[in-house]
Amino acid sequence: MSETTTPKTLWELDSTDPDKAEKVRAALREVMDPELGMSVIDLGLIREVSVNEGALHVRMILTTPFCPYGPALLEMSRVKAEEASGLPTTIELGMQPWDPSLMEEGAGAEWGLF
Numbered sequence: 001m002s003e004t005t006t007p008k009t010l011w012e013l014d015s016t017d018p019d020k021a022e023k024v025r026a027a028l029r030e031v032m033d034p035e036l037g038m039s040v041i042d043l044g045l046i047r048e049v050s051v052n053e054g055a056l057h058v059r060m061i062l063t064t065p066f067c068p069y070g071p072a073l074l075e076m077s078r079v080k081a082e083e084a085s086g087l088p089t090t091i092e093l094g095m096q097p098w099d100p101s102l103m104e105e106g107a108g109a110e111w112g113l114f
Helices: 012-016 018-028 070-085 107-111
Strands: 046-052 055-060 089-093
Touching: 012 018, 012 046, 018 046, 018 070, 046 070, 055 070, 070 089
Parallel strands: 055 089
Antiparallel strands: 046 055
């Protein structure tokens, strides 16, 4: 993503610490869903990132409720976000259902969706 592109999903961290938000977003682009071959950012799975009491908090959803890779994706995302932010990081599994409209701009083109 270029610096002039606005991400589809804006996090609280984007307004409180934009530099840290960009570092976290870049790190999370390395976490790939093994079945879909796309990053958790491209899929729109990271719904919120904020800093509370000196710790990073990430709210993430999965593409399906019983995703067999869910626990691994959650932990990989937590580790990458923690490394990028330099803050202790917690991750919360959100209950929002995923659908292709949550994908980053242009990411659905590979599937012929947009």
